[in-house]
Amino acid sequence: MAQDSVLFALDASKAFGEKVALAMGIGLAPHEEREFEWGEHKARPLCEVARREVFVINSLHGDAGASANDKLVRLLFFIGALKDAGADRVTAVAPYLAYSRKDRRTKPRDPVGSRYVASLFEAVGTDRIITLDVHNVSAFENAFRQATAIHLPLARVFAAKLADHLAGQDLAVVSPDAGGNKRAELFRHEVERISGQPVSKGIMEKHRSSGVVSGEMFAGDVAGKTAIIVDDLISSGGTIMRACRACRRAGAQSVIAVAGHAMFGSESVLFESGGPEAIFVSDTVPLQKDLPRPGGTRLHIVDAAPLVADVLARLTSGEPVSELIPYD
Numbered sequence: 001m002a003q004d005s006v007l008f009a010l011d012a013s014k015a016f017g018e019k020v021a022l023a024m025g026i027g028l029a030p031h032e033e034r035e036f037e038w039g040e041h042k043a044r045p046l047c048e049v050a051r052r053e054v055f056v057i058n059s060l061h062g063d064a065g066a067s068a069n070d071k072l073v074r075l076l077f078f079i080g081a082l083k084d085a086g087a088d089r090v091t092a093v094a095p096y097l098a099y100s101r102k103d104r105r106t107k108p109r110d111p112v113g114s115r116y117v118a119s120l121f122e123a124v125g126t127d128r129i130i131t132l133d134v135h136n137v138s139a140f141e142n143a144f145r146q147a148t149a150i151h152l153p154l155a156r157v158f159a160a161k162l163a164d165h166l167a168g169q170d171l172a173v174v175s176p177d178a179g180g181n182k183r184a185e186l187f188r189h190e191v192e193r194i195s196g197q198p199v200s201k202g203i204m205e206k207h208r209s210s211g212v213v214s215g216e217m218f219a220g221d222v223a224g225k226t227a228i229i230v231d232d233l234i235s236s237g238g239t240i241m242r243a244c245r246a247c248r249r250a251g252a253q254s255v256i257a258v259a260g261h262a263m264f265g266s267e268s269v270l271f272e273s274g275g276p277e278a279i280f281v282s283d284t285v286p287l288q289k290d291l292p293r294p295g296g297t298r299l300h301i302v303d304a305a306p307l308v309a310d311v312l313a314r315l316t317s318g319e320p321v322s323e324l325i326p327y328d
């Protein structure tokens with residue numbers, strides 16, 4: 001990392017930030033976060049940032065300690081403080097980006113949260129924003145008009161992790177809904193590239209209205225194969241379970257779930273009978289501590305920090321990051 005660059009991680013994402021810093025061979029820059037009455041707070045850098053390139057890590061998922069809204073405001077205010085202190089360029093690294101799922105109107109007069117969040121980042125002077133496995137890549141990129149939006153898919157990272165786990169098996173990659181077909185196809189290409197063998201595909205029908213999910217149609221070749229269901233995140237686990245049942249009805253020998261962001265807890269149906277034999281998630285969102293013991297034996301955590309570190313190192317040196325980003 002260039003000497004005129006500096007890396008911060010806000011307290012809520014310190015663990016992930018330390019992994020990124022370690023992979024880059026640097027230390028996190030010091031900062032201060034203080035709490036005040038009635039939920040107000042402040043954060044400020046404790047080192048010189050004037051005329052420097054600054055990166056700030058803060059994943060925007062809600063948890064027991066703070067809501068997504070709170071984490072978003074803290075990140076925005078910290079970026080504003082950096083710009084006020086003369087930072088030359090500020091890049092926000094939000095491994096999980098809040099409100100990215102609300103990227104279109106599904107009802108009359110609906111808000112488009114992803115676009116409003118983009119406007120907030122640009123209002124405080126954010127120059128670049130980086131996120132991983134966003135819900136809709138096109139909507140994410142199109143939401144920003146001034147800041148540069150960089151999306152890092154985890155397809156290549158997951159495919160490399162699964163290479164040994166699935167060696168010698170006949171594979172099929174399944175999208176649990178039509179909206180995730182591009183994500184699943186990108187992952188399928190990466191698995192084929194690494195394994196050197198063809199991988200079939202499948203897709204599950206899914207409709208959601210007023211919180212009710214419907215649709216049972218399944219298309220694809222999974223009979224006798226290991227079906228890998230790919231999604232951007234898992235929360236309740238209902239979508240994955242629907243796809244699991246469909247894959248088994250279609251003759252899948254076993255089912256594995258892969259998702260970028262692990263936003264589920266002990267209440268998730270993933271851990272009921274009939275769930276995936278294995279669940280692969282990244283560390284962009286810390287696992288909840290109340291997961292049941294059976295879940296722990298099936299969970300596999302994939303480290304996303306090295307990918308983020310490689311991208312930040314290339315940005316500071318002026319090298320292109322396109323080599324690290326697979327395209328379908």
